[in-house]
Amino acid sequence: MAQDDEKTRIDNDGLRYKSKAPGSPFGGKGAFVSGTMSCLLCGKHRPRSMLKGKQVLGKTQMVCAPSCKELDEILAAAKP
Structure with a gap:
């Protein structure tokens, strides 16, 4: 448990995570x-x-076109 607390401790420079991978999943x-x-x-x-x-x-606001359900069906049919 002490190691988990160390990973989420906020440093003086404002960084919180020491083991988090940098970047975005997108x-x-x-x-x-x-x-x-x-x-x-x-x-x-x-x-x-x-x-x-x-x-x-x-x-x-941005929404799926033509609709969320139809777009999911189109994408599911396109997958091999």
């Missing part, structure tokens, strides 16, 4: 480099080309 550095966004409705990360803008409470 690749790239900076905003919008990887080209993926999460759908507002289903929460899955999709390439921007598979999303469309939809007005929700006066703001444009």
Whole structure:
């Protein structure tokens, strides 16, 4: 248990994790480099080309196009 506490201790320089691998699971550095966004409705990360803008409470939010269910079916059929 003492080792787990050591890994999550906040250092003086502000770093918290000593054993965490650097980077993002979505690749790239900076905003919008990887080209993926999460759908507002289903929460899955999709390439921007598979999303469309939809007005929700006066703001444009990205959602799956044509719909979350249809897109899942299309992607499942495309897998070998």
